[in-house]
Amino acid sequence: MQEMYIRDEIAERTLELMRQEVQNGADFTVPWLDLDVEAYRAYREGKTSLLPTPYCDDHVHRMMMQNVQGKHVLCLAGGGGQQSAVFSLLGADVTVLDLTPEQLEADERAAERYGYTVRTVQGDMRDLSTLPTAYFDRVYQPISTLYVPDLRKVNSGVARILKPGGLYFSCYVLPLLMMAENKGWDGRGYTLYITEPYVHGAILETKDGKMNLKEGESFSEFHHLFSDILNGLVEELFIIRAVWENPRPDRGAPLEELEPGSEAHRARFIPRGLALVAERAGPKDEMSGT
Numbered sequence: 001m002q003e004m005y006i007r008d009e010i011a012e013r014t015l016e017l018m019r020q021e022v023q024n025g026a027d028f029t030v031p032w033l034d035l036d037v038e039a040y041r042a043y044r045e046g047k048t049s050l051l052p053t054p055y056c057d058d059h060v061h062r063m064m065m066q067n068v069q070g071k072h073v074l075c076l077a078g079g080g081g082q083q084s085a086v087f088s089l090l091g092a093d094v095t096v097l098d099l100t101p102e103q104l105e106a107d108e109r110a111a112e113r114y115g116y117t118v119r120t121v122q123g124d125m126r127d128l129s130t131l132p133t134a135y136f137d138r139v140y141q142p143i144s145t146l147y148v149p150d151l152r153k154v155n156s157g158v159a160r161i162l163k164p165g166g167l168y169f170s171c172y173v174l175p176l177l178m179m180a181e182n183k184g185w186d187g188r189g190y191t192l193y194i195t196e197p198y199v200h201g202a203i204l205e206t207k208d209g210k211m212n213l214k215e216g217e218s219f220s221e222f223h224h225l226f227s228d229i230l231n232g233l234v235e236e237l238f239i240i241r242a243v244w245e246n247p248r249p250d251r252g253a254p255l256e257e258l259e260p261g262s263e264a265h266r267a268r269f270i271p272r273g274l275a276l277v278a279e280r281a282g283p284k285d286e287m288s289g290t
Helices: 009-024 036-044 059-065 083-089 103-112 152-159 225-237 265-268 285-287
Strands: 002-005 072-077 093-098 119-123 136-141 162-173 181-185 190-193 203-205 217-223 238-246 273-280
Touching: 009 103, 009 217, 036 083, 059 162, 059 238, 059 273, 072 083, 083 093, 083 103, 083 136, 093 103, 103 119, 136 152, 152 162, 152 225, 162 238, 181 265, 225 238, 225 273
Parallel strands: 002 119, 072 093, 072 136, 093 119, 136 162
Antiparallel strands: 162 273, 181 190, 203 217, 238 273
């Protein structure tokens, strides 16, 4: 396991919280060790057009996961033995960069389980300087940019390591609703209580668990505006190829079968995030004609 990460308060606090998540067995920290290998082989060989579970067979994931055999894929801030297992079973050459060593160990366990090799790097998404330029065909980043104060550092690093025409997938908490306090289902609908201004900044948590932008302990998360997300990518000459609600509001059990107030029911009314795919257009000097 290679080590390369920024040692500052942001990294140390994030690392502390992520290790707590690992210890608590959060879903994203548990490696996928029971994937249907034959189903992934069939998809890889073009014998089926249906992307195997646990992924939803939607346009965004087909863009990222079709025809990746032999391609270089970076799972960015995506340790845990999940995405790396999927891309490896699809025949990709996978590198995983994550801040938390326990997460990277899960990727190594998944690799051993399925019999492939994976390169693991303990690193910070804000500094990709040791990764090669124009090397990766795909960069897949599950929801994690909320842990950095400035998206431009991530965007510029991804732009450098992607080949022209390469694809960057990233998930974001829906900015308009991230700071809204959900008061729950009142029998007719969900009530959202918004007390914080719509600005970017560090999210803090008070002793009673309220998230805000003024007082409390670092929650290790940062609020970004929708314009931060899209304009930051455009500035690095990315072309937005697809934007998708995450999770998909038109998928899952019929609404009448869901218990009002449950997480699954709430997600059909209040979207949690966005999944976005951007294409690396080319170096800035080429695009400007200089």
